[in-house]
Amino acid sequence: xxAELQRDFRDxxxxxxxxxxxxxxxxxxxxxxxxxxxxxxxxxxxxxLPLLRQYLGDTAFLQTAVHHIDRHPPHAWTLDxxxxxxxxxxxxxxxxxxxxxxxxxxxxxxxxxxxxxxATPLRADILADIDWESTRLNLVPTFAGRTINTNVDDIWTAxxxxxxxxEAAMLxxxxxxxxxxxxxxxxxxxxxxxxxxxxxxxxATGNFTTLCERLAKQLGDExxxxxxxxxxxxxxxxxxxxxx
Amino acid sequence: MPNxxxxxxxxxxGLRKDHYRDFLETAVPVDFVEVISENFMVDxxxxxxxxxxxxxxxxxxxxxxxxxxxxxxxxxxxYLQRLKALxxxxxxxxxxxxxxxxxxxxxxxxxLLPLPYTEEALDIVCANIxxxxxxxxxxxxxxxxxxxxxxxxxxxxxxxxxDILCRRTGCELLLDVNNVYVSARNHGLDADAYxxxxxxxxxxxxxxxxxxxxxxxxxxxHDQPVSNAVWTLYAHAxxxxxxxxxxxxxxxxxxxxxxxxxxxxRARIYGVVEKRKRLTVEV
Numbered sequence: 398x399x400a401e402l403q404r405d406f407r408d409x410x411x412x413x414x415x416x417x418x419x420x421x422x423x424x425x426x427x428x429x430x431x432x433x434x435x436x437x438x439x440x441x442x443x444x445x446l447p448l449l450r451q452y453l454g455d456t457a458f459l460q461t462a463v464h465h466i467d468r469h470p471p472h473a474w475t476l477d478x479x480x481x482x483x484x485x486x487x488x489x490x491x492x493x494x495x496x497x498x499x500x501x502x503x504x505x506x507x508x509x510x511x512x513x514x515x516a517t518p519l520r521a522d523i524l525a526d527i528d529w530e531s532t533r534l535n536l537v538p539t540f541a542g543r544t545i546n547t548n549v550d551d552i553w554t555a556x557x558x559x560x561x562x563x564e565a566a567m568l569x570x571x572x573x574x575x576x577x578x579x580x581x582x583x584x585x586x587x588x589x590x591x592x593x594x595x596x597x598x599x600x601a602t603g604n605f606t607t608l609c610e611r612l613a614k615q616l617g618d619e620x621x622x623x624x625x626x627x628x629x630x631x632x633x634x635x636x637x638x639x640x641x
Numbered sequence: 642m643p644n645x646x647x648x649x650x651x652x653x654x655g656l657r658k659d660h661y662r663d664f665l666e667t668a669v670p671v672d673f674v675e676v677i678s679e680n681f682m683v684d685x686x687x688x689x690x691x692x693x694x695x696x697x698x699x700x701x702x703x704x705x706x707x708x709x710x711x712x713x714x715x716x717x718x719x720y721l722q723r724l725k726a727l728x729x730x731x732x733x734x735x736x737x738x739x740x741x742x743x744x745x746x747x748x749x750x751x752x753l754l755p756l757p758y759t760e761e762a763l764d765i766v767c768a769n770i771x772x773x774x775x776x777x778x779x780x781x782x783x784x785x786x787x788x789x790x791x792x793x794x795x796x797x798x799x800x801x802x803x804d805i806l807c808r809r810t811g812c813e814l815l816l817d818v819n820n821v822y823v824s825a826r827n828h829g830l831d832a833d834a835y836x837x838x839x840x841x842x843x844x845x846x847x848x849x850x851x852x853x854x855x856x857x858x859x860x861x862x863h864d865q866p867v868s869n870a871v872w873t874l875y876a877h878a879x880x881x882x883x884x885x886x887x888x889x890x891x892x893x894x895x896x897x898x899x900x901x902x903x904x905x906x907r908a909r910i911y912g913v914v915e916k917r918k919r920l921t922v923e924v
Contacts (some may be wrong), residue, residue, distance in 0.1 A: 399762050400713035402792070403745040403754075410750055425857045426790030426827075433752050441751075474707050474720045474744070475679060476751045515685035538684070581687040 410434045411470050438466045438479060445480035446504050448556040453497065461490050480505055496565035499549035499574070506541040506576040507583045513539035518636035524629075533603035533641025534629075539578040540637065542596060544571050550587045579636045586635075591616075595628050603641050605629065642811030643780045646845050649673070649734055652905050652912070653702065653888040656695060659895045664695055670902065671699065673734055675888050678705040682723040692731065702735040702846065702888075703728065704815075709749075710769050710783065711742030711756040721776045728777055734886070735846055737782035737815045740766070740803065757792035758802040763809075770810040782813045782845050787820040787852075787861035791828050799824070800838030807843045814839065816882070817848040817890075818875045820861060822868075827858040832874055841881045849875060849908060850890040864893035867904055875908070879915040887912065 402421070409417040410431055418427055442462045443450055450458040465486040471479045484501055491497045516537045548566050555562040573593025576585045588596065591612075598608050605625070613621030632638050651672020656664060663669055674695060681692045695701065707720065728736055741753035756762050774781055785803060797805070803814060816839065825832035849872075851865030867875075867889065879885070889904045 398713075399711075399757065399759070399765055400745065402757060403713050403742060406754060407745050407748045407750070410752075411748070421790075422793065423790035426788075429789040429855065429858065429860065430752060430754065434750055437751055471749050471751060472747050474717055474749060475682070479751075510686075512683035512686045512688060515689075539686075578686060581690065 406430075407470075435463075435466060437476070438471065439463070441476050441479050442483060445477070445508060446483070446501060448504055448553060449497070449500050451556055452500060452552065452562065461486060464490060477508070480508075494565070495567075496547040496549055496552060499543075499545050499547055500552060502543055503549055503553050503574065503576070503585065506543075507585065510539040510541065510576050510578045510583045513578060516639045519633060519638045519640050521630065521633040524633075529606050532605075534599055534605050535603055535639050535641045536596070536600050537577050537637055537639055539583075540575065540600070541577070542573055542575040542593070542600075544593070545574045545587070546571050550574060550585060553585070577635075577637055584635065591624065592628055595625070596632075599638075643774050643778065645811070646735060646780050646782070646813055648845070649700075649886045650884040650912075651700075651886055652909050653886065654898075654901050654905060655704075655888065655890050655892070657891070657895050660898050660901075661691055663898050664699070665691070669699075669898065671905065673700040673702055673886065673888070675702040675704050675890070678703040678724060678727060678736075679707050682720075682727055696731055701731055701733045702737065702886075703731065703733040704784075705736070705738040706753065707743060707749075707751070708738040708773065709743040710738055710740065710773065711754075711762065711766050712744050712769065713742075713765055714745060716769050716772055717744070721773060725777050728779070735782050735815070736777060736779060737784055737846065739784045739786050740799075740806075741786045753786050755786065755788040755790060755792070756802075758795040758797050758799055760796050763797075763802060763805060767806055767809045770806065770812050774810065774812065780811060780813055782815040784815040784817050784848065785820050785824075787817070787823040787827075787859075789827060789858055789860075798835075798838065800835050804838065804840045807840050812843075814844045815846045815848060816844045816878060816885075817850065818878055819848065819850040819852055819867065819871050819890075822871050822874050823852050823859045823861050833877055836874070836878050836881055839881075841883075844882050844885055847875070847878065847882070847885050847887040848890045849887065849904070862893065863891055866896075866900075867907075872907065872911070876911055876915070879911055880918075883919065884912060884916060 405417050405420050409421060409427055413431055418424055421427060439462050465483055469482060484498060487498055487501050546567055552562040573588040575588055595608055609622055609625045612625045615621060616624060653671050653673035653675055656674045656676045681688050739753045742756060743750050743752060743754060806812060821832050821835050825835060849867045850863045851867055852859050853862040853865060887908045889901055891901060
């Protein structure tokens with residue numbers, strides 16, 4: 398049966414047991430396929446996370462990649478997706494290094510943004526005509542964000558400029574790190590807690606009016622409205638917003 | 642069955658990142674370019690933008706590596722739908738993939754794994770090809786794989802398998818001459834007998850590539866120039882096929898564009914020589 402043969406072949410690639418090899422036969426040929434399988438997955442992780450590899454060093458990265466490949470066979474049709482659950486292995490192997498987890502997230506998020514859906518950003522000059530009660534503001538489809546606790550953006554910036562990275566350090570307070578694509582160029586930016594919460598509000602509700610109300614309650618009427626306006630102007634200038 | 646792919650007899654190269662600028666900013670002397678379909682089956686961004694620009698300048702062939710046409714549990718609809726969106730936008734010369742399998746259940750090896758050439762496998766591959774061609778609305782080309790093992794209990798040879806699946810599904814062939822050479826050497830087959838057994842009228846495209854010597858076998862690495870032995874086999878293939886779209890396939894250790902164009906010029910010379918021989922015979 399073809400299905401049984403293919404499952405045996407899968408088991409050989411993943412676990413390389415003598416039992417499956419004897420069922421399939423042709424040990425020399427099987428070894429070539431297994432070498433191709435494993436080297437392709439190592440190559441995929443290396444190509445997906447070049448800065449993390451540099452940060453950890455080749456040996457530590459390779460050991461982590463092999464550990465991951467042994468436990469997580471690929472599922473998706475695209476090899477690019479293989480890196481998407483590598484964070485689990487990093488947390489397991491480097492439990493006390495949030496800088497490592499955050500750097501892996503950042504590289505993966507930038508790669509996703511690079512091939513994310515195109516969108517036409519909202520222009521600032523049409524704001525005067527917008528009906529704020531009914532208009533939903535959406536973040537561009539390439540937007541991604543997370544809370545960070547380390548100076549990962551500084552580490553990324555140094556590594557990508559082929560400079561020595563700064564010592565990893567915890568931030569005084571958590572911040573947001575956002576990634577998106579402006580035309581064909583990926584962007585990243587550390588944002589303070591107020592802006593990060595505001596972006597999460599827009600992502601969840603698309604409602605700028607309720608964002609204004611929320612900031613007014615939090616910071617006082619005048620300051621809240623002023624900050625909401627400044628944030629929106631900045632998001633529009635950075636092509637982060639599309640109309641709903 | 643969908644209509645046969647129109648014949649196209651040009652010479653092409655694979656589009657690789659190292660040469661994007663050459664293809665976008667200069668008139669590279671090729672008749673078509675081939676791209677790996679999956680590299681462009683993305684939502685948007687620069688890859689799709691570049692492909693659209695290249696398409697304005699050159700005909701494009703889409704060559705896939707992830708359809709897994711030999712999977713016993715069928716094809717993935719999400720993959721086919723993404724490929725169809727790309728095909729509809731690019732309107733390629735050819736849409737091709739490999740006679741191999743990569744996926745079973747929820748596992749995807751991302752490698753071109755060999756099939757046993759049995760009646761059961763033939764039925765499964767034919768059903769999968771019919772589904773793919775129906776959804777894409779066009780005829781596909783399937784490439785003979787290079788292989789490092791042959792399963793016991795085969796009911797037919799690889800070329801007989803290819804011949805029957807062409808007749809049953811209307812699909813066409815992408816003949817990889819290097820793969821014929823590699824598999825023939827690895828399994829002790831007669832490469833000329835392989836070529837003689839193929840349905841020549843179904844071959845729409847030819848790949849030429851390089852290989853490396855492994856410990857026990859030849860490995861289809863695509864990181865070397867085309868070997869002299871493969872050029873000789875290409876000449877034999879042209880005698881059977883006549884003029885056919887041909888490209889140099891290089892995926893690793895990418896040389897300069899000039900080097901690749903030199904290899905392509907050699908393929909053109911083989912084509913011209915074969916054409917003259919045919920004219921002489923006709924006269």
